[in-house]
Amino acid sequence: MALDSKIPAGALADKWTKHKGEIPLVSPANKRLIDVIVVGTGLAGSSAAASLAEMGYNVKAFCFQDSPRRAHSIAAQGGINAAKNYQNDGDSVHRLFYDTIKGGDYRSREGNVHRLAEVSRNIIDQCVAQGVPFARDYGGLLDNRSFGGVQVSRTFYAKGQTGQQLLLGAYSALNRQIAKGRVKMYARHEMQELVVVDGKARGIIAKNLVTGEFERHSAHAVLLCTGGYGNVFFLSTNAMGSNVTAAWKAHRKGAYMANPCFTQIHPTCIPVSGENQSKLTLMSESLRNDGRIWVPARKEDAAAIRSGSLHPNDISEEHRDYYLERRYPAFGNLVPRDVASRAAKERCDAGFGINKTGEAVYLDFAAAIMRYGSEEAHVKGFNNPSESEVKALGEKVVEGKYGNLFQMYEKITASNPYKEPMMIYPAVHYTMGGLWVDYNLMTTVEGCFALGEANFSDHGANRLGASALMQGLADGYFVAPYTVGEFLSKDIRTGKISTDSPEFEEAEKAVRARTDKFINSNGTKSVDFFHKRLGKIMWNEVGMARSEKGLKEAIADIQALREEFYADVRVLGSAHGMNPELDKAGRVADLIELGELMAKDALERNESCGGHFREEFQSAEGEALRDDENFAFVSAWEFTGVPAEANLHKEELTFENVELKTRSYK
Amino acid sequence: MDLTLKIWRQNGPQEKGEMKTYPISGVEEDMSFLEMLDYLNDQLINEGIEPVVFDHDCREGICGMCSLFINGEAHGPGRKVTTCQLHMREFKSGDTVYIEPFRAKAFPIIKDLMVDRTAFDRIQRAGGYISVNTSGNTIDANAIPVPKEDADRAFDAATCIGCGACVATCKNSSAMLFASAKISQFSLLPQGQPEAKERVLNMVHQMDLEGFGNCTNTGACEVECPKGISLENIARMNRDYLFASLSSNK
Numbered sequence: 001m002a003l004d005s006k007i008p009a010g011a012l013a014d015k016w017t018k019h020k021g022e023i024p025l026v027s028p029a030n031k032r033l034i035d036v037i038v039v040g041t042g043l044a045g046s047s048a049a050a051s052l053a054e055m056g057y058n059v060k061a062f063c064f065q066d067s068p069r070r071a072h073s074i075a076a077q078g079g080i081n082a083a084k085n086y087q088n089d090g091d092s093v094h095r096l097f098y099d100t101i102k103g104g105d106y107r108s109r110e111g112n113v114h115r116l117a118e119v120s121r122n123i124i125d126q127c128v129a130q131g132v133p134f135a136r137d138y139g140g141l142l143d144n145r146s147f148g149g150v151q152v153s154r155t156f157y158a159k160g161q162t163g164q165q166l167l168l169g170a171y172s173a174l175n176r177q178i179a180k181g182r183v184k185m186y187a188r189h190e191m192q193e194l195v196v197v198d199g200k201a202r203g204i205i206a207k208n209l210v211t212g213e214f215e216r217h218s219a220h221a222v223l224l225c226t227g228g229y230g231n232v233f234f235l236s237t238n239a240m241g242s243n244v245t246a247a248w249k250a251h252r253k254g255a256y257m258a259n260p261c262f263t264q265i266h267p268t269c270i271p272v273s274g275e276n277q278s279k280l281t282l283m284s285e286s287l288r289n290d291g292r293i294w295v296p297a298r299k300e301d302a303a304a305i306r307s308g309s310l311h312p313n314d315i316s317e318e319h320r321d322y323y324l325e326r327r328y329p330a331f332g333n334l335v336p337r338d339v340a341s342r343a344a345k346e347r348c349d350a351g352f353g354i355n356k357t358g359e360a361v362y363l364d365f366a367a368a369i370m371r372y373g374s375e376e377a378h379v380k381g382f383n384n385p386s387e388s389e390v391k392a393l394g395e396k397v398v399e400g401k402y403g404n405l406f407q408m409y410e411k412i413t414a415s416n417p418y419k420e421p422m423m424i425y426p427a428v429h430y431t432m433g434g435l436w437v438d439y440n441l442m443t444t445v446e447g448c449f450a451l452g453e454a455n456f457s458d459h460g461a462n463r464l465g466a467s468a469l470m471q472g473l474a475d476g477y478f479v480a481p482y483t484v485g486e487f488l489s490k491d492i493r494t495g496k497i498s499t500d501s502p503e504f505e506e507a508e509k510a511v512r513a514r515t516d517k518f519i520n521s522n523g524t525k526s527v528d529f530f531h532k533r534l535g536k537i538m539w540n541e542v543g544m545a546r547s548e549k550g551l552k553e554a555i556a557d558i559q560a561l562r563e564e565f566y567a568d569v570r571v572l573g574s575a576h577g578m579n580p581e582l583d584k585a586g587r588v589a590d591l592i593e594l595g596e597l598m599a600k601d602a603l604e605r606n607e608s609c610g611g612h613f614r615e616e617f618q619s620a621e622g623e624a625l626r627d628d629e630n631f632a633f634v635s636a637w638e639f640t641g642v643p644a645e646a647n648l649h650k651e652e653l654t655f656e657n658v659e660l661k662t663r664s665y666k
Numbered sequence: 667m668d669l670t671l672k673i674w675r676q677n678g679p680q681e682k683g684e685m686k687t688y689p690i691s692g693v694e695e696d697m698s699f700l701e702m703l704d705y706l707n708d709q710l711i712n713e714g715i716e717p718v719v720f721d722h723d724c725r726e727g728i729c730g731m732c733s734l735f736i737n738g739e740a741h742g743p744g745r746k747v748t749t750c751q752l753h754m755r756e757f758k759s760g761d762t763v764y765i766e767p768f769r770a771k772a773f774p775i776i777k778d779l780m781v782d783r784t785a786f787d788r789i790q791r792a793g794g795y796i797s798v799n800t801s802g803n804t805i806d807a808n809a810i811p812v813p814k815e816d817a818d819r820a821f822d823a824a825t826c827i828g829c830g831a832c833v834a835t836c837k838n839s840s841a842m843l844f845a846s847a848k849i850s851q852f853s854l855l856p857q858g859q860p861e862a863k864e865r866v867l868n869m870v871h872q873m874d875l876e877g878f879g880n881c882t883n884t885g886a887c888e889v890e891c892p893k894g895i896s897l898e899n900i901a902r903m904n905r906d907y908l909f910a911s912l913s914s915n916k
Contacts, residue, residue, distance in 0.1 A: 051800045066721065066783060067786070070731050075726055075729065086808060119802065126801075129804040129807075130857070131796045131852050131857045133855070136817040140812050140813050140817070159821065161825060163728075164825070173795065175794060185787075241723050276697050278698070411744070411747055477800045478802055526711045526712070570711060577678060577777070578777040
């Protein structure tokens, strides 16, 4: 099948307006005859379900958590971008578009990204109207901060809980529709299978996680808003329940998986502390506004710190290596995430890491505390304040900006970041890859749409900070509710979709068979045992640096792991009633298959771009070497039975409005 | 460290539950409380015993999914932390740790330590929103300045994660801290004014229907709240409720 991205013709800035005006409308009377399923209730899912219901469609929404408000968008910390130019620093829609294309290392579509930048402004208006309490300055207007990879201040925030506040906003819009009976909410339900009838997505098999029952739900279209697949690495900043199952089932039913190897390793996370760790915690990128990243300049100092005989505060300025400021003077500590992560790895691999495992660097606020402190002293009119007074004043300011993050750090590490520098290290955070979608956000299965992190569309090979929230809400509030019209306008005479068809019958049978297989496999090892092993393979060979040899090994190892998993996994309890181990087994089975496809995709892409770094393709200074001549395309993988035999389809990327350049933050 | 765990096991909502004892050794200081339970579950699976069921998801203190009554306190001994942020360094070798579900009439047990908190969702559906369509065609975000102090207090109220620690802690199983946080967020903002009266009346009514108890100003909820939601919100809600009751046209 040839991939048609359906990017509208015309000038870049007019594409969306023109397209939106031409999408066939469905009359209010006919909307009442159309059912839509929304899977996932994060920013994309909640906003899409609320908007579609408000427009008049009958919506069923599903989430595996006990409440839609708990989806993992809630954990996003730093902020949301919008081209408002409130700070009067020269920001514009075009600049946000350009920064996103460049930040993504020229592996995303111009048309999609421009649309994202256009609607970014409506998001802020919408959220404020809903009562989202964004941070404000003393004049009562909205405040902004800066994020990596850009030179303007366009990030709106609510302390370090922006995701929470935005999700609660979308959740409130969803609640309004649930209260009206326009959305039927199914919490503690998980999608187990996509049902395709005559080539169109017409429903899902969902599991009621409380009773263990399988339910058939039909609809005229299915929207997957199910987030990313970072948990393939076991240790990530994702929630424990985040998984790829819904997207993977759609992939197995014909939806192509695009750029699965594009994963984002976030530079500032709390380092791994031990073998029993279950997840990693992010320290928001916003901290790089004020924190300076460094390691000791001398190896012997690093060794002394590791052994506990030297304290970082005792290392003088000239013996510190602020390596980001040194290597990238133009952007300094605010280089994009992929660049910052690789630079940390480079220093640690060279022997300058500063924790027990040698895999950590410092994020230091001492300078910022003193700077804010003397500013504050000046404002308050203090004459000749002592150093400790300045420090106390500065700590107050820093607390106001990042208080909850500092508290979170201290709870986890038992170390006070006001007094000594934070220790951080890169960790898996976001997946740019995902289901392939066209301009209407429809996958290669007609009627099956993918929104938010679950699709691949806007971030190319690297996502800029504060852009995930923007994309989730853009897709859910302002894009999908309109673009589904193109597909659904043909369905006004279809009538209710029956759940008694052979397709539903078969889908349910397949789900039951999978479940029974786990319950009856009298293995010896827990699901986590396999998940952790998968994570190790992925982190070592398909993580921050990849090589042909490593990827080939990873593929063989994952294949072996999959066999062992099915032969030796132990799932206790029964298929009836609540059984989280059983649910986890199903998720890990899908992650294992996905892991193999990621390695295959990484092996196929003989270049380094964004979060995908192949050791064979780097400059003498260790910077990524992109190959635009041969790899300016989207890899879209078609499932054919096993990941090893997936078919590669290429969507060529054409750039009419930006010039492809080597990304430089020097 | 070595611990003796006493854990509530209950197979389903209608079944009878009991405390079971599980000795555990090799617990590390750096483990979070939930990682300690993962570690226990791995051992139980190896012994052929069904693992303990508990709610959890983000494991960074923001989703509000984790719960647990640990040694008689919601989210355990720490202050301003959820169970997932509680670390084993708060305990010492030889301790006996009692782990129970959040108990309240409005939070029925699903299995073991997992409870049903959908009552909270229903309270919010009763009016915890501003009736604005999601068209994006609203006025510019900066057209309504909000005094920083009001915005900050609205934000503080809005940080409630809906975990239910307040209900579990309250001797009356009252949900006043939760409901008042949700109501306060909107009552402190200009956008929330048009529906303010209806909102407080409807949400309080729903809270009563769900079977939550009343507030007797003990203040235990504020102490145990992982997000430090202030009692001030309850006072504000009471004031709003009184005003709405006396002046509403309904």
